[in-house]
Amino acid sequence: MPNPKRQHSRSRRDKRRTHWKLRLAALGACSHCAKPIIPHRVCPFCGYYKGKPVVDLTAKTQRIQEKKEAKAKAVAQNA
Numbered sequence: 001m002p003n004p005k006r007q008h009s010r011s012r013r014d015k016r017r018t019h020w021k022l023r024l025a026a027l028g029a030c031s032h033c034a035k036p037i038i039p040h041r042v043c044p045f046c047g048y049y050k051g052k053p054v055v056d057l058t059a060k061t062q063r064i065q066e067k068k069e070a071k072a073k074a075v076a077q078n079a
């Protein structure tokens with residue numbers, strides 16, 4: 001198996017690593033609420049896709065609220 005003959009210097013290693021960087025995600029604007037969103041995804045803020053409502057976010061927030069209340073109830077019963 002081929003092996004490196006010599007250890008690379010710190011400088012050489014770091015020069016290689018200068019290309020490791022994060023890029024800012026390409027964001028589009030929601031056509032309904034104009035918030036920045038990932039393209040080709042349902043808007044997480046209003047649940048719209050291509051100008052039409054796809055996800056009912058009011059139902060989702062209601063479910064979360066019900067879960068929170070149930071948890072608070074359970075904590076109160078145990079205390």
Ligand SMILES: [Zn+2]
Pocket residue numbers: 030031032033034035043044045046047048
């Ligand atoms: Zn939106």
